[in-house]
Amino acid sequence: MELRHVRSFLAIAEELHFGRAAARLHLAQPSLSQHLRQLERAVGAELVSRTSRDVRLTPAGEVFRELADDIMERVQRAGEAARAAAAGRSGTIRVGYNFPAGQRVLPGTLARFNARHRQAEVVMIEMRTGPQLAALQEGRLDVAMVYGEPAGRGLAGRRLLRVPLVAVVGLEHRWADRGEVPFQELAGENCILFHRAQSSAMYDAILSAARTSGIRLNVAEEVDDPGATAIIAAVKPLVGFASALRGRHAQAATGGPGTTTVRLYDPVPVLDVYAAWNADPGPLVESFLGCLPAGKEPVPA
Incomplete structure (x- = not known):
């Protein structure tokens, strides 16, 4: 069974006249009749029952027509979907992001993308930088929003914004009432850090600031989950680190022991947030990247 034969049948069924149906399809009438016989x-x-006086559908033709209409409609939708996918207007894009990107980049980007590509779906996953880059190179993510310029093989990137790091302490900590402290004072504190593989750019920014200050951090605990860092800092006399955006979010949370943020200076540790993607993206990824902001937006501490 060929689609052209089904299309010819439906034209006959609608026109109930071979001449008009043939003209509608730009076919010679004998070709139309041949299509019907083959079908x-x-x-x-x-x-189809055809006499010298009229053309009508048989009972079998009536049943076939109902289902054939559905077939042709599905074929048309399939073609439209394929063309939309080829043009980057539909499909699924998987986006990883960190907290600052989720607060400052994704809302506007998604609004622009959804306005232009209503058939596309965006799946979002919040992850640390290291796992995001691994997922990107393994094909489990299409776009990553990470700390630091992506250095993986075959990756491209663009800077989106710059964020300072702050200290996160519990409300009973001796720094809780101080708005800012010089980084050097961390020499007398026990800190919460994370494994470098989780976010090498953030880890290196913290240790670089420590070297610039001439101190060595006392790492009392290593915790890879950012939310857990705030919980531990809230109940233990330890100093954690977070982006200014995440720190303010944790500070605003209610219920249970709380935390507050303290600005660090001399030096101020800062991080760049980058969008990263594989160097040969498909049309849907290119469309998403075109909706990203221009970048280089500073975030105050």
Whole structure:
């Protein structure tokens, strides 16, 4: 059974006239009749009854017409979907992000992308930088929003914004009432850090600031989950680190022991947030990247 034969049958069914149906399809009438005969042989039933006076559908033709309309509609939708996917207007894009990107980049980007590509779906996953880059190179993410310029093989990137790091302490900590402290004072504190593989750019920024200050950090605990860092800092006399945006979010949370943020200076540790993607993106990824902001927005501490 061929689609052109089904299309010819539907034209006959709508026109109930071979001449008009042939003209509508830009076919010679004998070709139209041949299409009908071939379709009836494939179906195994007479679909159209034709006399010298009229053309009508047989009972089998009435049943076939109902289902054939659905077939042709599905074929049309399939073609439209394929063309939309080829043009980057539909499909699924998987986006990883960190907290600052989720607060400052994604809302506007998604609004622009959804306005232009209503058939596309965006799946978002909040992850640390290291796992995001691994997922990007393994094909489990299409776009990553990470700390630091992506250095992985075959990756491209663009800077989106710059954020300072702050200290996170519990409300009972001796720094809790101080708005800012010089980084050097961390020499007398026990800190919460994370494994470098989780976010190498953030880890290196913290240790670089320590070297610039001439101190060595006392790492009392290593915690890879950012939310857990705030919880531990809230109940233990330890100093954690977070972006200014995440720190303010944790500070605003209610219920249970709380935390506050303290600005660090001399030096101020800062991080750049980058969008990263594989160097040969498909059209949907290119469309998403085109909706990203221009970048280089500073975030105050």
